[in-house]
Amino acid sequence: MDFQLTEDQQALKSGVRELLEGRFGGEALRAAVGPGDASGSEVPSLDRNLWRELGDAGFFSLRVPEAQGGVGLALPEAVLAFEEAGRVLLPGPLVATFLAARDVAGAAQGVTVVTAPYGGLVPWLDAADVAQGDVSGAVPLRSVDPLTPLHRVSASTPSSAPSSREGSEGGAEADLLLAAEQLGSAARTCEMAVQYARERTQFGQPIGAFQAVKHLCAQMLVRAEVARVAVYAAAVTGDVLEIAGAKLLADEAAVRNARDCLQVHGGMGFTWEADVHLHLKRAWVRAGLGQSAARAEEELAAAL
Amino acid sequence: MDLTYTQEEESFRAGLREWLARTLPQLPARPDPLDWPGRRAYDMGWQRRLYDAGYAGLHWPVDAGGRGATPTQHLIFLEETEKAGAPYVGANFVGLLHAGPTIASEGTPGQRARWLPPVLRGDEVWCQGFSEPDAGSDLASLRTRAWRDGDDYVVSGSKIWTSHAEVADWCELLVRTTPVSEDVPKHRGITWLAMPMDAPGITVRPLRTLAGSTEFAEMFLDEVRVPVANRVGAENDGWRVTMVTLSYERGTAFVGEVVACRRVLGELAREARKNGRWDDAVLRRRLGRLGAEFGALWRLTQWNVSESQRAGTGVPGIGGSVFKLRYSHARQELYEAAGEVLGAGALDLDHEWTLDRLSSLSYTIAAGTSQIQQNIVAERILGLPKGR
Numbered sequence: 001m002d003f004q005l006t007e008d009q010q011a012l013k014s015g016v017r018e019l020l021e022g023r024f025g026g027e028a029l030r031a032a033v034g035p036g037d038a039s040g041s042e043v044p045s046l047d048r049n050l051w052r053e054l055g056d057a058g059f060f061s062l063r064v065p066e067a068q069g070g071v072g073l074a075l076p077e078a079v080l081a082f083e084e085a086g087r088v089l090l091p092g093p094l095v096a097t098f099l100a101a102r103d104v105a106g107a108a109q110g111v112t113v114v115t116a117p118y119g120g121l122v123p124w125l126d127a128a129d130v131a132q133g134d135v136s137g138a139v140p141l142r143s144v145d146p147l148t149p150l151h152r153v154s155a156s157t158p159s160s161a162p163s164s165r166e167g168s169e170g171g172a173e174a175d176l177l178l179a180a181e182q183l184g185s186a187a188r189t190c191e192m193a194v195q196y197a198r199e200r201t202q203f204g205q206p207i208g209a210f211q212a213v214k215h216l217c218a219q220m221l222v223r224a225e226v227a228r229v230a231v232y233a234a235a236v237t238g239d240v241l242e243i244a245g246a247k248l249l250a251d252e253a254a255v256r257n258a259r260d261c262l263q264v265h266g267g268m269g270f271t272w273e274a275d276v277h278l279h280l281k282r283a284w285v286r287a288g289l290g291q292s293a294a295r296a297e298e299e300l301a302a303a304l
Numbered sequence: 305m306d307l308t309y310t311q312e313e314e315s316f317r318a319g320l321r322e323w324l325a326r327t328l329p330q331l332p333a334r335p336d337p338l339d340w341p342g343r344r345a346y347d348m349g350w351q352r353r354l355y356d357a358g359y360a361g362l363h364w365p366v367d368a369g370g371r372g373a374t375p376t377q378h379l380i381f382l383e384e385t386e387k388a389g390a391p392y393v394g395a396n397f398v399g400l401l402h403a404g405p406t407i408a409s410e411g412t413p414g415q416r417a418r419w420l421p422p423v424l425r426g427d428e429v430w431c432q433g434f435s436e437p438d439a440g441s442d443l444a445s446l447r448t449r450a451w452r453d454g455d456d457y458v459v460s461g462s463k464i465w466t467s468h469a470e471v472a473d474w475c476e477l478l479v480r481t482t483p484v485s486e487d488v489p490k491h492r493g494i495t496w497l498a499m500p501m502d503a504p505g506i507t508v509r510p511l512r513t514l515a516g517s518t519e520f521a522e523m524f525l526d527e528v529r530v531p532v533a534n535r536v537g538a539e540n541d542g543w544r545v546t547m548v549t550l551s552y553e554r555g556t557a558f559v560g561e562v563v564a565c566r567r568v569l570g571e572l573a574r575e576a577r578k579n580g581r582w583d584d585a586v587l588r589r590r591l592g593r594l595g596a597e598f599g600a601l602w603r604l605t606q607w608n609v610s611e612s613q614r615a616g617t618g619v620p621g622i623g624g625s626v627f628k629l630r631y632s633h634a635r636q637e638l639y640e641a642a643g644e645v646l647g648a649g650a651l652d653l654d655h656e657w658t659l660d661r662l663s664s665l666s667y668t669i670a671a672g673t674s675q676i677q678q679n680i681v682a683e684r685i686l687g688l689p690k691g692r
Contacts, residue, residue, distance in 0.1 A: 001307055001308065001313065001609075001610065002305070002306045002613070002614070003305055003306065003603070003607050004305065004610045004611060004614055005305060006305065009305065194687070194688060198687070205689070206688075208682070208688035208691075209688070209689040209690065209691025210691060211679065211691075213688075214678060215682070217686055218677075218678035218679075218682045218686070221626065221681055221685060222630050222681065225604070225623070225626050226601070226604060226626075226630055229600055229603040229604045229607045230596070230600040230603060233307065233600075233606075235305075236305050236306070242599065244596070245600065246600075248593065248596045249596055249600055294589065297589035297592035298588065298589060299592070300592035300595040301573070301591050301595065302592075303595065304569060304570055304573035304591060304592070
């Protein structure tokens with residue numbers, strides 16, 4: 001047993017981080033989000049160039065066998081890449097396109113954008129070239145996340161996934177990749193809070209010297225680290241129950257950490273300029289896209 | 305990331321399982337949990353069996369009498385013994401997990417030869433004389449004094465929360481050998497001594513816990529003479545020596561307990577299905593969530609063990625604080641849920657889970673309160689400034 005990243009995995013992770021920070025760093029994120037005026041009605045457009053660059057870098061073909069032109073890596077590596085995507089809040093239907101890379105022409109190259117209904121919601125439906133699964137009667141809603149346009153599909157569609165993925169590994173795999181993004185976001189908001197707590201002074205000292213703020217930050221780290229081992233272990237075993245647990249803990253870590261990060265930022269945290277709200281809103285969306293906490297808890301209980 | 309065990313590790317596991325299956329039925333009946341002399345005899349009898357079978361001090365270095373097993377083998381040992389329902393380390397906790405590793409790492413060859421074999425054989429029990437009435441989580445503020453008189457230190461002061469003092473032969477004692485001043489900050493001037501518990505001048509007054517047990521005590525020291533030869537490490541270097549000990553406490557000391565909590569959770573679910581409480585969706589979901597929680601804590605354990613194995617130290621890293629913070633609260637949650645499952649049965653002191661529920665309240669206090677652990681995480685891992 002050696003439950004630590006291998007050298008190759010570390011290299012992959014830092015490589016993806018470098019790529020994403022260079023191509024979709026803080027400024028790109030703010031530019032994509034825009035000024036956030038009160039109407040909030042603009043629907044974001046998908047950056048097709050970025051999508052193709054991701055395809056060229058092998059992001060979508062990570063799990064496609066080498067014989068089919070892919071990178072031929074396994075689920076743990078995919079999870080590390082999606083963690084990095086979550087850190088920078090990379091927009092787009094990443095999970096559906098990734099899962100379609102083997103079956104849908106052009107998906108692996110980032111040329112074809114694929115979406116799918118999941119958890120009763122369809123992200124990026126208008127921007128997608130292909131929708132896998134039943135999206136008939138999809139109704140647009142004004143998405144809380146400025147970088148994730150959403151449609152709702154009728155209640156008669158199962159709250160999980162289309163037939164090709166329903167109750168199957170595909171559904172669990174999508175959950176795990178969403179959980180990995182949540183993990184990246186949770187770790188990132190922890191860093192943001194710590195950085196702000198070191199810089200911001202009040203009463204003549206950095207606010208990070210106050211226990212009340214310290215304890216918020218410490219709990220953020222604990223949540224992120226517990227989610228990390230849950231997500232990584234689920235990626236290694238591929239066990240459906242372990243994935244359910246990982247999604248549960250990662251959803252909680254992403255949402256709670258974003259909220260605590262907002263609190264540490266004080267009034268600034270409540271503004272559009274701080275990136276904190278973007279993490280919170282995306283965390284809500286991802287929690288809504290995958291398996292819900294209630295269902296995960298029931299599944300885990302049934303297995304006790 | 306590899307969660308499979310090597311063939312060597314698996315054969316170690318198989319051998320251990322076989323030995324446990326053969327040995328556990330031979331054990332005498334467990335003593336009353338509140339009977340510490342009875343528990344001492346029982347726990348040390350178990351230690352002796354481990355020693356005879358070659359499983360004592362598994363992870364200790366070979367030259368300290370151990371088997372020099374890898375952290376992974378130690379993990380397997382803790383997992384399998386707990387799964388099999390073997391006795392817990394119990395009264396031997398301080399000797400095996402605190403004083404022993406400290407002496408193994410910091411003691412002279414003579415000190416190792418004197419103190420380590422009796423710990424491994426289950427002949428001698430150690431207690432921990434660290435905390436004082438005014439120095440709990442702020443351990444460095446301790447005031448118990450020691451001064452040199454010929455070949456002895458003369459020690460006066462008082463200790464509190466001294467685990468197992470009632471039944472101990474030796475005490476790992478922290479004393480102040482140089483007063484705090486501008487030149488000597490409070491972390492300096494502390495010395496680590498092995499104090500024989502039968503020395504004149506020691507008064508032990510057991511403290512009754514809210515669970516009714518007397519697992520720890522107050523200890524009053526009135527000019528107790530401790531030979532200078534019993535000092536481990538240099539004079540005034542006791543803080544560093546102690547940190548060696550505490551890193552063990554926060555790392556692997558809880559491994560078996562995570563396994564135990566997972567087992568208890570399964571028993572809770574079975575009990576709830578039997579007594580009808582399972583129909584309560586809120587309770588059911590609460591148990592499901594605990595399943596995710598303890599599953600992740602087990603993975604965190606494996607993560608920390610792998611990390612220490614890679615570092616080659618065998619000593620767990622500071623991630624132990626992250627683990628302890630989350631685990632201590634999860635354990636309390638587990639027994640709160642047990643209270644819900646049991647209903648009126650939760651008020652019965654004769655129910656095993658009731659005592660466990662009561663004792664779980666100490667987990668967020670002992671070995672550094674959760675508040676202190678959060679400071680440690682914030683300052684030493686996240687690099688936030690010291691302050692208040």
